[in-house]
Amino acid sequence: ERLCSWPCSAWGEALFLMIQTVAIGFLIQHYRGSSLRGLAFLVLYFSLVAILLSPVTPLSFVAAMQATNMPAIIISRLIQVSTNYRNGHTGQLSAVTVLLLFAGSLARIFTSIQETGDSLMALTYVVSSSCNAIIAGQLLYYWNCAPPGRQKTE
Numbered sequence: 001e002r003l004c005s006w007p008c009s010a011w012g013e014a015l016f017l018m019i020q021t022v023a024i025g026f027l028i029q030h031y032r033g034s035s036l037r038g039l040a041f042l043v044l045y046f047s048l049v050a051i052l053l054s055p056v057t058p059l060s061f062v063a064a065m066q067a068t069n070m071p072a073i074i075i076s077r078l079i080q081v082s083t084n085y086r087n088g089h090t091g092q093l094s095a096v097t098v099l100l101l102f103a104g105s106l107a108r109i110f111t112s113i114q115e116t117g118d119s120l121m122a123l124t125y126v127v128s129s130s131c132n133a134i135i136a137g138q139l140l141y142y143w144n145c146a147p148p149g150r151q152k153t154e
Contacts, residue, residue: 018049066120070127077131084138089145098139102132 022045029038051057052065084090108125112118 022046063120066124070124073124073128074131077128077135081131081134081138084135084142087147089142089147090135090139091147093135093139095139098132098136102129102136105129105132 022042025041025045026038029035029041052062084093105125105128109122109129112121112125
């Protein structure tokens, strides 16, 4: 019921990312020789998702969980920013990927406002866009810098 009032474009991306993440989690366990552990992971994960999407879970709890996403975004991006700064280069970061992440998070600000009106979701994308902007800025700043021992060819 919670997602029914929003268009698929508001939550569809998250669905596909979730499926990819769960598949990777299972495959990691499977290729380590623990298929049973991988299946247990799948059962546990989808059971949790079913509970969280059911009316049993208060909406305030779901909103609190969504809000905890912001510190995770900030910490993960700041780790990358810090590593780039310490190294004096961006290493093997793909310019296309970084710029697409930045553009995509910018676009999601406007689509989440238009399609859902959820200010918390929009704020999450504002935070993500800000962090992605820093990394994109570093990518441009360190463009001609290469790791020690390697020279960038032109």
